[in-house]
Amino acid sequence: MTSAWVDRWVTGWCDSRQMQRRRDGDSWLVEVGADGRSQERVASTASLTEIDRLVAVTSEPDVWLTLIGELDASMRDAVAVLDPANTSECMMSARIQPGIVPTEVEIEQDGPVAYARIHMDGELAAHGQVAVAASDAVFDRIRTMSAFQRRGLGRLIMTGLAAWAAEQRATTGILVASADGRKLYESLGWSQVAPIAMFRGRGDERG
Numbered sequence: 001m002t003s004a005w006v007d008r009w010v011t012g013w014c015d016s017r018q019m020q021r022r023r024d025g026d027s028w029l030v031e032v033g034a035d036g037r038s039q040e041r042v043a044s045t046a047s048l049t050e051i052d053r054l055v056a057v058t059s060e061p062d063v064w065l066t067l068i069g070e071l072d073a074s075m076r077d078a079v080a081v082l083d084p085a086n087t088s089e090c091m092m093s094a095r096i097q098p099g100i101v102p103t104e105v106e107i108e109q110d111g112p113v114a115y116a117r118i119h120m121d122g123e124l125a126a127h128g129q130v131a132v133a134a135s136d137a138v139f140d141r142i143r144t145m146s147a148f149q150r151r152g153l154g155r156l157i158m159t160g161l162a163a164w165a166a167e168q169r170a171t172t173g174i175l176v177a178s179a180d181g182r183k184l185y186e187s188l189g190w191s192q193v194a195p196i197a198m199f200r201g202r203g204d205e206r207g
Contacts, residue, residue: 012138
């Protein structure tokens with residue numbers, strides 16, 4: 001089941017950020033094009049042989065490897081030659097229910113992607129976006145600025161994006177959550193699908 005979830009999340013994530021993707025063996029190769037993160041391979045927990053292959057091509061610091069699913073001891077040994085980028089994230093899902101966009105939330109639509117923003121005192125206080133692909137809504141870049149945290153703005157952003165996604169006939173929400181963000185999403189009824197571990201290459205230092 002994890003492999004299907006990965007395919008669905010990658011589709012929406014790439015649509016959300018307008019990134020190119022293609023299959024690479026049992027994984028996805030995403031052209032991220034960001035500073036310090038040019039490419040990223042994404043795979044559900046694969047065979048040890050496949051993980052060895054993915055580790056071998058994760059050769060530079062701007063090349064990342066994201067593994068979704070539980071890793072056994074041999075798999076953890078295989079990725080030990082890489083630098084951990086983030087090992088505390090997880091994939092989550094929820095049922096998308098029809099709702100109303102809160103008055104505080106501004107929604108701007110660009111094709112299958114919606115951008116939500118909240119301004120307070122003339123400043124951008126919180127934002128997020130969601131991409132709808134078929135019946136899936138992939139939530140992305142949910143953030144509350146430090147000066148405006150602990151005011152429930154993240155909840156308002158999620159509520160607004162979910163209401164918009166429901167209008168587009170999305171029924172399932174998918175996202176990748178940080179350890180901090182997980183508390184918000186769980187309070188909104190989201191549940192964990194699989195753990196996520198991210199790594200990056202070491203370049204000439206790898207050995």
